[in-house]
Amino acid sequence: MSGQTIGNAVAVRDNGPGALVAAHRADIELVMPSHMQKRVGAWIRTTQGLLRRDEKLLKAAQNDVGQFMSVLLDAARLGLEPGTEQYYLVRRYNRKKGYDEVTGVRGYQGEIELMYRAGAVSSVIVEVVRQRDGFKYRPGRDERPEHDIDWDLSLEARGDLRIAYAYAVMKDGATSKVVVLNRGHIAKARAKSDGADQSWSPWNTDEEAMWLKTAAHRLAKWVPTSAEYIREQLRAKADVDAERQPAPLPTGPLPQPFDSSEPHDEDDAIDAEFVDDETGEARS
Template sequence: MSNTISSAIATRDTGPGALIAQHRGDIELVMPSHMQKRVGAWIRTTQGLLRRNEKLLEAAQNDPGQFMAVLMDAANLGLVPGTEQYYLVPRWNKKKRATEVTGVRGYQGEIELMYRAGAVSSVIVEVVYENDRFEYRPGRDERPLHEIDWDSVDRGELRLAYAYAVMKDGATSKVVVLNRGHIAKAMAKSESANGKYPHLSPWSTDTEAMWLKTAAHRLTKWVPTSAEYIREQLRARADVAAEQGSTTVPTTAALPQPLEDDPDDDVIEAELVDGEAVA
C-alpha cells in the first residue's frame, strides 16, 4: 500500500467524520427517544455535510471538541445538523486564531420544539414582502390577515416577519410581528453574521429563513418548546397519585391540555415592534 493511500486512510479514520461515528453511543444517549431509531441517518447526514463543505471540515478539524459539543447540542434537542432545523457554521475564534464550528438553530428547529412540547395544534411563521397585503390590529383581530398575489413575479423586499401558534384548545397565542429594525438587531447579535466569514452565515445564504427563525424564536417566549414540559406534568401527576394512594399511573393522554389553566391562554394581543397596528 502506498504512503499516499496509507495517509488518506489515516486521515479518514481520525477525522471529524470518523469522530462522529465513534461517539454514536453518546449521541444516541442524549437524543429524544423518537430520534434514537434514526441515529444512523442523523450521523450520515452530518458526515455528508462535512464532505461537501471544505470550510466546515477545516473548522471541525481545528477543534474537534468544539465540533462534538455542537453536535451533542443538536442531538440533545433532537434536531438534524446541516438543515434548516440546525445550521452548522464555521466561525473565526480570535483567541485560537482559527475557525471552529458553531451551531445556529433554524426556524424549522424552533417550530419542531414547539410541536414536540405538545401544547400547540399548529404554528404559523411567515414573512411579509412589500407587495403583500398585511393587516393586524391588536384587540380587534385574533390573527393577522396576510394576502399574497401568487401570480406576482416580484413581491418586493422583505418587510415583516410574524409568528403565532394555535393552542390545542383553539386559543391563539401571542402574535409576534417584527419589522426590519428588529431583524437588524437580531442579526447584529449573530456571531456568524459578523465574523470573519459572514458569507457562510445563514444570514447570507438563507436570509428569508433567518427572518422566519427570528420570529419563531421570539414566539418561544410564549409557547412551551420542550418535551420536558410533558414529562414534568406526568411526574407531578404521578407524585400526586402516589400521595393519594392511587395505583393508576398517569399517562400522556390523561394530562389536561397544556396551558388550559393559564389565565393568559385566551387570545393575547400582539407584540408590535412599533407599538401600533401594522398594515
C-alpha cells in the same frame, strides 16, 4: 466490500472529525430524545456526508474537534438534524483562537419542531411579509394577523422583506401571543449574531430563513417547548392520580359494634366534631 471496510474507508476520507462522530455514537445516542435513537445511524451518516461535501467546514471541524463535538451533541440533545434548516452548522472565525471553528445555529424549522414535539399546539404559523403583500394586525382587537398575498406575482415582484410574524394555535383552539417583527427588530437580532457579516453566515446565504427563525425563536418564549411542557404534564398527571387513590383502610383494631342492650342515659350529650373533607383548590 463489507460494511466494516466501507466504514473504515469513510473514516479515512473524513480525516478525523467524521471518524470521531462514529466513534462517539454511544454518547450521541445517550443524549438524543428516545424517538430519535432508532435513527442515530442515519443522523451520523448525514453529518459525515456534510463534512465530505464542504471542505471549509471540515477544516473548521479539524481546527477544534472538541468544539465540533460539543455542537453535535447540542443538536443531538435537541433531536434536530445538523446541517439542515433545523440546525445549521456554520464556520465562525474565533478571534481569540485565531482560526475558524464550527458553531451551531438553531433554524426556524428546529424551533417549530420543538414546539410541535411538546404536544401543546395543533399548528404553528411562521411567515414573512414582503413589500407588496397586504398585512393587518391590531393587538388586542384581532386574534390573528390577516396576510394577503398575490400568488400571481413572483417572489421578486412581491418585493423586499419587511415583516416576519409567528403565532401558534393551541390544541384547545386558543391563539398564542402573536409575534410581529419589522425590519428594525430583525436588524437588532442580526447584530447580536456572531459572524452575521461574513459571507458564509446564514444571514447572507438564506436571509428569509433567518427572518423566519427570529420570529419563531421569539414565539418560543410564549409557547411550551418539549422539555418544560412534558415535565408539567407528568407532574399534573401524578397529582391527579394521587387524588384518585382510595383512602387507606385503617390499620388499628376495628371499633366494637354498638350494644343497644347496654343501659345508657338518654340525657347524656355525645361530643362530636364535624370534619370538612373538601381539599380541592381552585386552579388558574
